[in-house]
Amino acid sequence: MKVRVVMIITMASCLAILCSASMSMQDLTTEVDVSWAKGYAGIEDLSAESDLIAVGTVKKIVEVTDDVVGEDRRGPIILYFTDFAFSVERVLKGPQGIREVIIHQTGAAGREEIRDDPLLECGDKCVLFLHEYETGKYYILGGPQGRFQIIDNEVFSMNNILPGIISLHPGLDVKGMEKADFLESVIASIGS
Amino acid sequence: MLDYSCKCLQGQSKSLKENYIGYRTGAAFSGSIYDWNIAGTPADFEYSASDYTVYLYEVFRDDVAWDGMTERTLSCWWWCKVVYAKACLNAVYTDDYGLNQRESVSGHELGHVLQLGEMDWGDPVLMNQYTNWRFGYWGVFTPQQDDIDGVNYLYG
Numbered sequence: 459m460k461v462r463v464v465m466i467i468t469m470a471s472c473l474a475i476l477c478s479a480s481m482s483m484q485d486l487t488t489e490v491d492v493s494w495a496k497g498y499a500g501i502e503d504l505s506a507e508s509d510l511i512a513v514g515t516v517k518k519i520v521e522v523t524d525d526v527v528g529e530d531r532r533g534p535i536i537l538y539f540t541d542f543a544f545s546v547e548r549v550l551k552g553p554q555g556i557r558e559v560i561i562h563q564t565g566a567a568g569r570e571e572i573r574d575d576p577l578l579e580c581g582d583k584c585v586l587f588l589h590e591y592e593t594g595k596y597y598i599l600g601g602p603q604g605r606f607q608i609i610d611n612e613v614f615s616m617n618n619i620l621p622g623i624i625s626l627h628p629g630l631d632v633k634g635m636e637k638a639d640f641l642e643s644v645i646a647s648i649g650s
Numbered sequence: 651m652l653d654y655s656c657k658c659l660q661g662q663s664k665s666l667k668e669n670y671i672g673y674r675t676g677a678a679f680s681g682s683i684y685d686w687n688i689a690g691t692p693a694d695f696e697y698s699a700s701d702y703t704v705y706l707y708e709v710f711r712d713d714v715a716w717d718g719m720t721e722r723t724l725s726c727w728w729w730c731k732v733v734y735a736k737a738c739l740n741a742v743y744t745d746d747y748g749l750n751q752r753e754s755v756s757g758h759e760l761g762h763v764l765q766l767g768e769m770d771w772g773d774p775v776l777m778n779q780y781t782n783w784r785f786g787y788w789g790v791f792t793p794q795q796d797d798i799d800g801v802n803y804l805y806g
Binding site: 485486487488489490491492493494495496497527528530531532535537539562564570572573574589591592595597598599600601625626627 | 702705707709711712713714715716717718719720721722723724725726727730733734736738740743755758759762767768770771779780781782783784
């Protein structure tokens with residue numbers, strides 16, 4: 459009888475230790491999802507709404523801002539934004555002569571990032587479809603929809619950069635198209 | 651200010667609070683809470699005055715392309731559960747929407763609170779991630795069978 463009691467107590471202790479260990483092993487992760495106000499059906503659709511279509515390179519982070527938009531029981535509610543300097547090599551639509559613009563994105567590295575609209579990275583070469591919300595400051599139309607990455611002179615839409623995470627309308631699906639051909643198709647879409 | 655709680659099965663008890671909300675956003679969230687509650691899933695939102703784990707609010711941002719956002723903190727081990735969530739509507743966009751279109755966004759964000767992910771532009775469901783497709787094209791502003799199946803799978 460005594461042996462049984464000792465065994466039960468031992469097993470209960472082990473279970474308690476395992477449970478507490480498992481609790482401490484739990485990871486807290488944060489995910490951010492958004493509803494995009496507009497989904498675009500193709501390049502023409504994007505072009506028509508763009509104030510600026512630019513080819514260029516992400517140069518550096520200019521500023522990370524944290525806006526307090528309220529307060530909950532955990533403290534202030536903060537929305538993070540990152541401003542990137544985007545060096546413009548060619549303007550396809552919009553004021554010619556622009557050499558650099560600020561690209562404004564929701565999120566901040568290491569804090570929060572929209573799952574299907576990851577932050578730009580310095581050195582990224584892109585074709586961006588942009589809306590000017592303030593003089594000289596732009597956000598990318600439709601998040602991942604208005605962002606095309608150039609890798610080894612080929613153009614990829616974001617669903618091909620992050621497959622399984624980003625899904626776009628087939629009209630925006632671009633996979634390994636020659637840069638020159640893509641730019642030509644964008645220019646044609648502006649005229650149409 | 652309105653307080654709600656979200657009672658879910660598996661011993662989860664979440665509460666939900668609205669603050670900094672105009673009447674349009676408040677009405678949209680209230681409508682979506684009602685829609686989710688009558689959808690017949692184990693996850694219901696319920697009024698409560700304290701101890702909330704879901705916070706609803708409103709922002710006015712003309713520097714973004716999104717009309718709604720949800721941030722959820724998950725505790726993950728064998729499975730993940732939401733321990734805290736914040737959802738908002740961006741009134742710069744949604745104040746120009748009619749009530750049903752606003753509910754299409756608020757219901758979508760509440761779906762994220764319940765751990766549902768994004769769906770494609772061509773899916774006629776509440777979790778379709780583009781408002782103009784979800785509502786403008788498909789006319790969806792309440793949970794559809796696929797949304798309900800998703801919650802039942804997660805919480806059932």
